[in-house]
Amino acid sequence: MNALLVYAIVFAQISLGIAMICAAYRILRGPRAQDRILGLDTLYVNAMLMLLVFGIKSGSTLYFEMALVVALLGFVGTVALAKFLLRGEVIE
Amino acid sequence: MKLLPYPIASAIFLGFWLLLNQSLSTGQFLLGASMALIGGWGLAALEQPKARPRRPLAILRLALIVSADIVKSNIAVACIIIGFGRRERRPGFVDIPLELRDPYGLTLLACIITSTPGTLWVKFEEPAGTLTIHVLDLVDKAEWISTIKSRYEQPLLEIFA
């Protein structure tokens, strides 16, 4: 059964990697600024999930903290960018 | 000054502290409890309106309905993206008149609507109480309005009466 788990981890890593490529494509291609921010939002969620999978793969609980930090900073970053689009300034 | 101005928020704070530290030892419990106390006073300084959730059974039933809906609409949106049953699809905005005014109820409704893939909270206009949502697969506007109102708003009105 553990062989199955190893294959599942590899599959999850590959598909999350492809998902990150899709999000990165959206960031690069746009076409408009809101599409890029949406791509960034997807990218950080995917990166956070990738870290959780790394945690399972390495058996280390340290990756959990990294995932939490990525989630926090990603949220603040995307909201600040979206707010910038809304008003043209971040802090009012 | 009350010792525990926001008991629920303080309890959640303590729970998060213990979860993050992965322990139930007396030391961590005391540390978390003091953090929860200070956090509660900090919240009191912000003078937030108080949440008064009632009827734990209604909350539980709403949670079950929402989790079932999340699974269902995940599958539906996945089928739309892959392209199963390809047909003409009309995305669009729907205006829904709401009776719900409690800020916490509205927050919960925003979380519910956004968490079910395929629907998205756009804006809520305060005096008239109209909520605008965006729907990925809009078939019938009236049906969406009655679904949101009966499925989510009614239990929320009960909980935050």
Added chain:
Amino acid sequence: MSNVAEIPALSAFFTAAFLLLGSTLTLIGSLGLLRLRSFYERVHAPTLGTTLGVGCIAMSSIVYFSTSAGQVAFREVLIVLFVTITTPITLMVLVRAALFRDQTEGQDASRASIESAPRPRE
């Protein structure tokens, strides 16, 4: 190749199943960013990853660490809660910004034309 701990077959099966489910859903959600045509459709795509995708992968992590470390570990619940609370805020601000930009620039993506056109193009 990896130092996955030896865990009982049943929990290994559940860990693997949740991993497969969660990563597949996240992948489909991100593919939606490429496949859907207009911005207002694309906004819906990442919610697949942020609901069941995060939920399933967190669940598999919970199952794995609970059995391999020998004590119940459900810290991942925190990530699920955090993502569930923050996604509506991000998407709401983003859609509002998009509507505002479309309206100020007078593009064809203003509200009326979205409602009448069956499939708006970029």
